Amino acid sequence: MIRAEGVTKIFGSAPSTALPLMEAGKGKSEIQAETGQVVGVHDVSFTLEPGEVFVIMGLSGSGKSTLIRCINRLFEPTAGHIFFQHPDEGELDITRLSDERLRLLRKYHMSMVFQHFALFPHRSVLDNVAYGLEVQGKPREERHRHAQEMLEMVGLGDWGQAYPSELSGGMQQRVGLARALATDARVLLMDEPFSALDPLIKVNMQQELKKIQQQLGRTILFITHDLDEAMHIGDHIAIMEEGQVVQLGTPEDILVNPRTEYVARFVEHADPTGVITAGTIALPFDSQAFTTQSESDGLRFVAANDLTELRYGLDDQGRLQEARLGEQRLEIRSLEEVLDSEARGARRADLLMHCPRETVLRQVLRGRTRTALPTLVTNAEGRVTGLIDEPQLIRGILEKRGPSPDSEPQPAAEEASS
Ligand SMILES: Nc1ncnc2c1ncn2[C@@H]1O[C@H](COP(=O)(O)OP(=O)(O)OP(=O)(O)O)[C@@H](O)[C@H]1O
Ligand SMILES: [Mg+2]
Known part of the structure; x- marks a missing residue:
């Protein structure tokens, strides 16, 4: 553009x-x-x-x-x-x-909203908002109707007949905004x-x-x-x-x-919780933190090395088909399904969630109030690409970064000055 x-x-x-x-x-x-x-x-x-x-x-x-x-x-x-x-x-x-x-x-x-409101002092608020439309030659009724809509949107529907000097600074700023939005x-x-x-x-x-x-x-x-x-x-x-x-x-x-x-x-x-995504903080499934435990019924069972009794059964496309904790079969649900369902009772120990890579941290945290088990992360094809457990969540929130399989990461500020 x-x-x-x-x-x-x-x-x-x-x-x-x-x-x-x-x-x-x-x-x-x-x-x-x-x-x-x-x-x-x-x-x-x-x-x-x-x-x-x-x-x-x-x-x-x-x-x-x-x-x-x-x-x-x-x-x-x-x-x-x-x-x-x-x-x-x-x-x-x-x-x-x-x-x-x-x-x-x-x-x-191109329309511009200025840092300092730059309203016309001798025009009413409504006529300020309608200014761009007036310059474009739109008929009076149309521009007033449209300007009124924009004023309502910024919460100043009752102020059209007032003059800028009667408004507080923040109200004037909203008028400036409505004026920019009113043109197309x-x-x-x-x-x-x-x-x-x-x-x-x-x-x-x-x-x-x-x-x-x-x-x-x-x-x-x-x-x-x-x-x-x-x-x-x-x-x-x-x-x-x-x-x-x-x-x-x-x-x-x-x-x-x-x-x-x-x-x-x-x-x-x-605040990283609305920005950082699951794909960034997840421990990659193909890293050394995971080992294939066994193969059966066409599924490959993979487990994290620090929690070998929790096993993820993947098909030949790497999609999750089954999960077991010891001999117990776990219920598998998407994070979305879990969040949509009614929360009832305590955190479950028999529910395994998965979510797309683009899911933000905040959603993952919400899901974690429902189950104590790690969350699996999938790509667009449904292949499991990583796992999020407490260490990844904490690191994501406190350090705003994902796992570093090889070495402990340096704080960003030190990296930058070297
Ligand atoms: N009209 C001007 N004449 C001379 N110098 C100017 C003019 N406008 C800006 N400057 C200088 O250009 C530099 C950048 O100013 P600018 O207004 O773009 O900063 P800004 O990032 O918008 O700052 P702020 O967050 O305070 O609005 C400053 O050093 C300022 O002194
Ligand atoms: Mg500036």
Whole structure:
């Protein structure tokens, strides 16, 4: 949908003096000291896939707002290109559009929510929300009806006739959000749209945003300071430091494999239970922790070396067909079935669960309240690929990483600084 290539933004009177120093690998403060130019964004490339939520995170001053403003050219990039997949015209280089075409692009295809609400003080709340539709020339009745719907969605259905100055900061932010959502722009650029909201409203808005993205297929570039928010709504996350993207990946990638100390510090306090998946923390079934015990009736019985009486009977495709604890046959259920069924009584010792690799830790933990036995993890074909027992769960929660069969892993921060 959008592809940024080598986008650079330098603030100051002589940006070109900073470029050679940047190429020489000098840092932002050195460049500022030597040339007086401020590096806002430094050689950033990424691709925003249609229909995804792409989150940009980073400390204050790391260049997030500058980057998002380069995308719709509220800031003129000093170098680099931004390509936009136009529905009718094919791929356009935004950095080369004339002012007129840029205006059309912003009017119909990209709408932006600003970090500071930027509402029109002399328009009512309803007319603020309807603004984009008015610019597009939609009739009054239609735009008011649609704007009212959006206001209701952000919980301000009764405030249409009020003026922005009568609203609290968080309410104004919601008006800004409703205004961006009211147009049918495919791309939404959102600069910390939820930062002024109460935690409860914030979680509602995150859910609404996910719904809008999924149902309406909007593509969203979203800036936030809030890591759990990023993890919750992001399909991909880019972490910025001093104008550069230092890591880009899925939330789970970033949580499990932070590449630098800065990223590790960022994710240290994130809640992993909704992000890390069963496939990541499971002990691989083909590792040395498991041995084939016997073969009978066309099944191969495998057991973990530290719990040999619990045996898993697999068919020739590696799918689970039977499970035994000593001589006792166990009931086999998917995690989903277990969670859907009524919880009754104590944790069972005769129930074995399995779940797909994509299941998040939180679901596995829920299942573990029903049975004391390990959970098996399967791939899309139903083949058993791994096992999750208490050590894997604990390691996943505390260390945000999976098992390391060969050696004890180093803490991420130490790895990064070596
Ligand atoms: N209009 C401007 N003129 C000069 N320098 C600017 C301008 N806007 C931003 N900068 C500089 O660019 C750098 C990045 O700023 P930016 O606003 O992009 O940070 P940010 O990551 O959005 O921070 P925050 O989280 O505080 O919003 C900072 O060093 C800032 O001083
Ligand atoms: Mg900002």
